[in-house]
Amino acid sequence: MKRTYLLKLLLIPIIIAGTFGCSNKSKNAPSDQMAVIVSTLNNPWFVVLAESAAEKARELGYKTTIFDSQNNSAKEAEHFDNVIAMGYSAVLLNPTDADGSVLNVKRAKAAGIPTFCMDREINAKDAAVTQLLSDNFTGCVKLGEYFVRQLNKKGNYVELLGLVGDNNTWNRSNGFHSVVDEFPELKMVAQQSADFDRNKAMDVMETIMQANPAIDAVFCGNDAMAMGAYQAVLAAGKADKVKVFGFDGSDDAINGIADGKIAATVMQFPVLMAQTSAEMAHQYITGERDFSSKTPVEVILITPENVNEFTPEN
Secondary structure, three states, rough: OOOOHHHHHHHHHHHHHHHHOOOOOOOOOOOEEEEEEOOOOOOOOHHHHHHHHHHHHHHHHOOOEEEEOOOOHHHHHHHHHHHHHHHHOEEEOOOOOOOOOHHHHHHHHHHOOOOEEEEOOOOOOOOOOOOEOOOHHHHHHHHHHHHHHOOOEEEEEEEOOOOOOOHHEEEEHHHHHHOOOOOOOOEEEEEOOOOOOHHHHHHHHHHHHHHOOOEEEEEOHHHHHHHHHHHHHOOOOOOOOOEEEOOEHHHHHHHHHHHOOOOOEEEEOOOHHHHHHHHHHHHOOOOOOOOOEHHHEOOEEEEEOOOOOOOOOO
């Protein structure tokens, strides 16, 4: 099964939920401005998310600007100030903070500018029009089950968390622990945030291994951290002893699984989420108002057993 075919399958329920009654509203799309505000462009995954959203918005007839919040809530607030002042038609938002971003979205709403959250959610049901989110919890339940099997139900492991203010961090962690914590011989010797950042993950993992040399695995909240953790493990001469698990389905991680460097990851679909968010924003602008508060997107566990179906060339 190829990636493009999978995208079509995953997109079907979203199209049904989001486009009902909109078939005649796309002919006269207004040529206006749409903002794409993302948490950071210092991560290839979010670059894909931002550029895919912007490209689809442009295809729909909108002038589009990408804003980088640099994982800084204050910077995100400045972007919203600019968006509101310039009268953008809609915001496609990858929030910096589940709580801290709520006020920004509400300010845009009060100014008549709808917001559509992509990949990350905010802790408010009445602020954004809808939130398009990967099923992070279920994905990490699947990963946790595979993790348990790979470690034969025992061993010492490390968890590298993402941004502590991001709900995805905790949805993934909670999904993983809902399985792994049932096995008392699997012991977490360290849990530390590396902010979804590859370089920070490498540094954090190096420090953790100095204090805990007997480690069998590391579960990382995204693939960027998994690749950083692998670099640290490799530098310590333990690449054949420590299994590294990630989340995102990035090309680096998938190639790593194919090469025997990474144990497993969970594939998200940033292009799907970004393009669908732009389409929903267009539907809203052209008159549609029937949106669910959250729109889930399925994720898929990638392991050595099925990685050939998901290699980048496919």
